[in-house]
Amino acid sequence: MKSVSGIDNVGIRTKKDRIFLGLVVLLSVVTVSPIILIIFKLIAKGYKQLSFGFLVEKMPDTMQAMTAVANNELIPGGIANAILGTLLMVVLASVIAIPVGIITGVYLYENQGKWMANLTRNVSDILQGVPSIVLGLISYMWVVKHVTMGFSALAGSVSLAIMMLPMIVRSTEETLKMIPQTLKEAGLALGIPYWRVLFGILIPTGFSGLMTGILLAVSRVIGETAPLMLTALGSSVINTNISKPTSAIPLVIWEFYNDPNMVDLIWSSSLLLMIIVLVFNLTAKQIASRRK
Amino acid sequence: MNTNILQIKDPILSIHDLSVAYDKNVAVKNVSVGIKKNNVTAIMGPSGCGKSTLLRALNRMHELYENITTSGSVLLNDEDIFKMSPIKLRRKTGMVFQRPNPFPTMSIYDNVIAGYKLNGISQTKQERDEIVERSLRDVALWDEVKDSLTKKGTFLSGGQQQRLCIARALAFNPEIILLDEPTSALDPVATSKIEDLLIKLKENYTIIMVTHNMSQAARISDYSLFMYLGELVEYGKTKNMFTNPQDRRTEEYLTGKFG
Numbered sequence: 435m436k437s438v439s440g441i442d443n444v445g446i447r448t449k450k451d452r453i454f455l456g457l458v459v460l461l462s463v464v465t466v467s468p469i470i471l472i473i474f475k476l477i478a479k480g481y482k483q484l485s486f487g488f489l490v491e492k493m494p495d496t497m498q499a500m501t502a503v504a505n506n507e508l509i510p511g512g513i514a515n516a517i518l519g520t521l522l523m524v525v526l527a528s529v530i531a532i533p534v535g536i537i538t539g540v541y542l543y544e545n546q547g548k549w550m551a552n553l554t555r556n557v558s559d560i561l562q563g564v565p566s567i568v569l570g571l572i573s574y575m576w577v578v579k580h581v582t583m584g585f586s587a588l589a590g591s592v593s594l595a596i597m598m599l600p601m602i603v604r605s606t607e608e609t610l611k612m613i614p615q616t617l618k619e620a621g622l623a624l625g626i627p628y629w630r631v632l633f634g635i636l637i638p639t640g641f642s643g644l645m646t647g648i649l650l651a652v653s654r655v656i657g658e659t660a661p662l663m664l665t666a667l668g669s670s671v672i673n674t675n676i677s678k679p680t681s682a683i684p685l686v687i688w689e690f691y692n693d694p695n696m697v698d699l700i701w702s703s704s705l706l707l708m709i710i711v712l713v714f715n716l717t718a719k720q721i722a723s724r725r726k
Numbered sequence: 727m728n729t730n731i732l733q734i735k736d737p738i739l740s741i742h743d744l745s746v747a748y749d750k751n752v753a754v755k756n757v758s759v760g761i762k763k764n765n766v767t768a769i770m771g772p773s774g775c776g777k778s779t780l781l782r783a784l785n786r787m788h789e790l791y792e793n794i795t796t797s798g799s800v801l802l803n804d805e806d807i808f809k810m811s812p813i814k815l816r817r818k819t820g821m822v823f824q825r826p827n828p829f830p831t832m833s834i835y836d837n838v839i840a841g842y843k844l845n846g847i848s849q850t851k852q853e854r855d856e857i858v859e860r861s862l863r864d865v866a867l868w869d870e871v872k873d874s875l876t877k878k879g880t881f882l883s884g885g886q887q888q889r890l891c892i893a894r895a896l897a898f899n900p901e902i903i904l905l906d907e908p909t910s911a912l913d914p915v916a917t918s919k920i921e922d923l924l925i926k927l928k929e930n931y932t933i934i935m936v937t938h939n940m941s942q943a944a945r946i947s948d949y950s951l952f953m954y955l956g957e958l959v960e961y962g963k964t965k966n967m968f969t970n971p972q973d974r975r976t977e978e979y980l981t982g983k984f985g
């Protein structure tokens with residue numbers, strides 16, 4: 435009896451399996467389609483503007499854009515001011531966040547289970563969840579108000595650095611935890627002082643892990659808009675002075691969106707931003723997978 | 727005083743009443759023993775009896791972990807190791823681990839010279855070359871790797887890696903080499919190479935080796951310690967211990983009744 439009903443069930447089971455499989459495929463398509471649609475849309479609407487000049491010329495003014503749109507021409511100029519601004523602020527943010535993040539991560543790794551380390555880890559995790567606009571506000575109060583006495587690239591960098599920090603702390607701690615303890619012991623057993631073991635053996639051994647964390651942190655902040663609005667403000671000229679207002683790619687996208695004459699430029703700018711973020715992400719993935 | 731423990735005249739290392747505890751769990755209990763210079767001393771005993779714990783006390787490895795407490799004294803050439811700087815002590819005592827652990831980012835050459843380079847000791851290229859060649863010759867690895875010194879140490883076979891790790895420990899010309907089951911991860915051919923090497927190395931160094939393998943202890947060691955549940959039960963010439971063990975527990979272990 436039992437075996438007979440078991441055989442009967444096979445047909446039903448294959449049918450169920452098929453339905454389930456179909457559902458899985460459908461859901462995966464639903465998951466990946468937004469990103470594919472976005473990329474398509476950006477390429478379709480943005481590729482025309484994306485030329486060499488777009489990368490090296492500064493933003494057009496409203497008049498130039500208006501004339502071009504009226505004559506049905508491509509809007510002249512580019513977003514070099516924004517590209518340089520993003521570069522400046524991301525580099526500065528990295529210069530602040532990488533050393534602080536790595537040292538904090540090392541501290542957490544060396545003090546597993548101690549209350550001070552646990553507190554630091556928890557605070558760092560909470561920081562990761564703080565809305566970026568709040569971090570912008572904090573930087574506004576610290577840097578804009580008291581250090582640069584006005585909107586500045588430095589203030590933007592500080593807000594981005596605070597965002598990067600928890601990611602770097604975490605990845606440093608996790609990376610170090612994965613390095614076999616005996617490497618550290620072998621180094622110390624040679625009579626090498628701890629800090630030289632750290633910088634000469636442990637960090638080089640975990641380099642790809644640290645690099646992955648840093649690249650992901652950079653790709654995370656590179657598209658941030660809200661904190662920069664409160665700190666770097668934006669600028670239509672190329673600026674390399676860290677105490678002056680500075681543009682950034684996400685900031686110009688927002689500006690273009692608000693200017694009917696320039697609205698066409700949001701596609702090419704977004705495409706460029708998307709490409710940069712993807713490159714960072716894929717590089718991070720590549721490094722992480724090579725490690726295994 | 728335990729009569730099953732041989733007294734050594736002029737020991738290079740003299741351990742007095744050494745105890746080591748992990749939190750409240752005492753893993754090495756009041757061990758007192760002298761180690762003879764230019765000999766191979768084996769530390770034997772069943773798993774968990776405290777062999778590694780004893781060995782690691784000798785270069786103060788336990789200080790890396792806050793839950794470990796050590797008491798007693800250890801004199802290296804009549805100098806208290808707990809009063810030396812750990813850096814000085816560790817340069818006088820090389821350590822080799824159970825699994826070969828060359829520094830993965832470094833070349834063979836850099837692995838050998840790591841102790842000097844990372845200590846920021848300035849040397850000419852020629853001095854470095856000499857140390858690398860001498861150390862690699864000491865472990866009979868020179869001829870195998872002399873054309874690939876810039877390759878990563880991790881590309882070598884397990885046995886070669888372990889010899890590289892021994893070379894790394896020898897580079898500083900330590901007085902004592904501590905080895906914790908250095909061949910347990912290796913195949914028989916690689917194991918016998920390391921054994922030959924240790925017999926040769928005792929001309930210039932004092933060797934203390936933890937081993938699980940009784941025939942290995944019999945083959946290469948001159949003196950043996952037998953530990954049981956954290957205590958030193960018996961210590962003497964290996965030959966005597968294997969032919970005529972004094973303590974019942976030693977005898978049972980050697981005849982395979984436990985362990």
Ligand SMILES: Nc1ncnc2c1ncn2[C@@H]1O[C@H](COP(=O)(O)OP(=O)(O)OP(=O)(O)O)[C@@H](O)[C@H]1O
Pocket residue numbers: 748751753771772773774775776777778779780938
């Ligand atoms: N890191 C540690 N934390 C807590 N207890 C430990 C630790 N390492 C070892 N012990 C305990 O100390 C005792 C001795 O351990 P040890 O590693 O010295 O033994 P062993 O003789 O080397 O054993 P094996 O032959 O298995 O390597 C064991 O009871 C073990 O459980």
Ligand SMILES: [Mg+2]
Pocket residue numbers: 777778779906936
């Ligand atoms: Mg052990």
